[in-house]
Amino acid sequence: MNEKYYIRRIQKGDHRALDHFIELLYPQVYCFICHKIKDENIAKDITQDTFVRFIRALPTYHSEGKALNYLYKIASHVCYDYYKKEKNYLMLEDELIADETIDVHETIIKNMTSTQLQEVIYELKPAMQDIIILKYYHQYTFKEISEIYHIPISTVKTRHYQALIQLKKQMEGEHIDEY
Structure with missing residues (x-):
């Protein structure tokens, strides 16, 4: 897909180009949001809102990379706004978890079922959620996420590390509850 071509056409008012652009990127944005929001109907609404915000930003939009990356960023903000508005999400204070004794391995993610993983991802801070979702569901590199x-990149890696620690703690807690 030639994003610059589509963006120029959309900025000039070409509705067919807009429809095709949304048709191409909607599934990826929706998938990203579904990993952050439990309710499918709300995820659809947030995806719609993401594209509306993108369209509103088009007159001043200057391509600095992939449009999909920009859409992920908008989606992340819309999800955050949703949690904040609905007060369904308890925001944790930013803190660096620096416990050297914790053995954190990415294999915990591979050992979880999709449902288990989604449930524990919902418990992470939004910034950590985004990194885990982009890294493991969308195969982005740390550099791309940064x-x-x-x-x-160091901030992305730190948040990734913190997220893995949180995921491991949550999984250990689930195992304890099962006994």
């Missing part, structure tokens, strides 16, 4: 959010 470019999407305009943060240093």
Whole structure:
């Protein structure tokens, strides 16, 4: 897909180009949001809102990379706004978890079923959710994630590490509850 072509056509008012652009990117954006929002209907609404915000930003939009990355960033903000508005999400204070004794391995993600993983991902802070979803569901690299959010790679890696620690703690808690 030639994003720049579509963006130029959309900015000039070509509705067919807009329809095709949305048709191509909607499934990926919706999938990203579904990993953050439990309710499918709300996920659809948030996906719609994401594209509306993208369209509103088009007059001043300057391609700095993939449009999909920009859509992920917008989607992340819309999800955050949803949680904040609905007060369904308890925001944790930003803190660096620096416990060297915790053995964190990415294999915990591979050992979980999709449903289990989604449930524990919902418990993470939004920034950590985004990194886990982009890294493991969409196969983005740390560098690509840092470019999407305009943060240093080291910050992405730190949040990734923190998210894995949180996931491991949550999984250990689930195992304890089962006994």
